[in-house]
Amino acid sequence: MDEIKGKERPGPLRISAKIRRLTGRAIYRYDMITPGDRIAVGVSGGKDSLLLLHILKFIRTYSPVKYDLQAFSVDMTNGQWNPAPLQTLCDSLQVPLHVIPYAIEHIIDVKREESPCSLCANLRRGILNAAAQKAGCNKLALGHNLDDVVETGLMNLLRNGRFRSFQPKLWHDRAEMWLIRPMIYLSEFQIRNELHRLGVATFQHCCKYGADTERSRTKSLIAELKPRFPDLKQSVLHALEHHAPADHWTATPRLYAGVYESDRPVSDSERQSDL
Ligand SMILES: Nc1ncnc2c1ncn2[C@@H]1O[C@H](COP(=O)(O)OP(=O)(O)OP(=O)(O)O)[C@@H](O)[C@H]1O
16 A cells, blocks of 8 residues: 555546646647547556546546546456455546456566566556557556656666657557557656645555666665756756757768668667666
């Protein structure tokens, strides 16, 4: 159980103006939602995705753009996680819930994976895409927040030498599905505060790999830097959104052994940079 405690209340909760504004900005700027969308929300029972579900449900009550919502939860323990609290919440919001049991933890254990978070996220995405497509959805909404954006950007920069983070909106060819991330402008702090204010409890099972990962180490690094660079997260976000072509270093293309330097094959580690 997460530390946020509270009680469930029926119906959509009234989301604060600031949270609505920041979510609305992301949705508008990246054209995330259009009339008639059938949106699958990936819900883990954790803080981000629970707030995302509440936000999308609430926005729907007043937005002229009408869309359908369904919740999808991958049970990574393959049946040992209790989905009852999530079911109760979804019933109160009148959002259909699909629980998909899958032995992701077992797969990670067996593979002795070096970067379990990356494998887990990829497996989960595939499972969610397939389930959402089967249920007739055309978009999958995930609860990545501003901290996730910044951590991913810095991890890629420091580990892979490329400054990039995940996209706010992305087309998945194989699943024929849009992936949208409406919470990219919300910090973890704002999300926790909003859940406290709303009195929403979280009920995510704990990941045994969560404590010591590349992401948790990057989080600590950002916390260390924060006193010296109070605007660090906004600066990283700004850099991602305003990368100017004029900032590129444009080398003169040269042939090496018949291959242009710019056409050289991309290595595996570079390819895995979308953590
Ligand atoms: N087991 C799951 N089932 C369905 N969707 C999931 C699951 N785990 C994560 N997601 C989706 O992917 C997003 C990013 O996952 P991540 O592992 O980064 O979780 P997180 O930052 O802890 O988010 P949350 O607080 O929602 O668990 C989540 O916000 C959620 O939308």
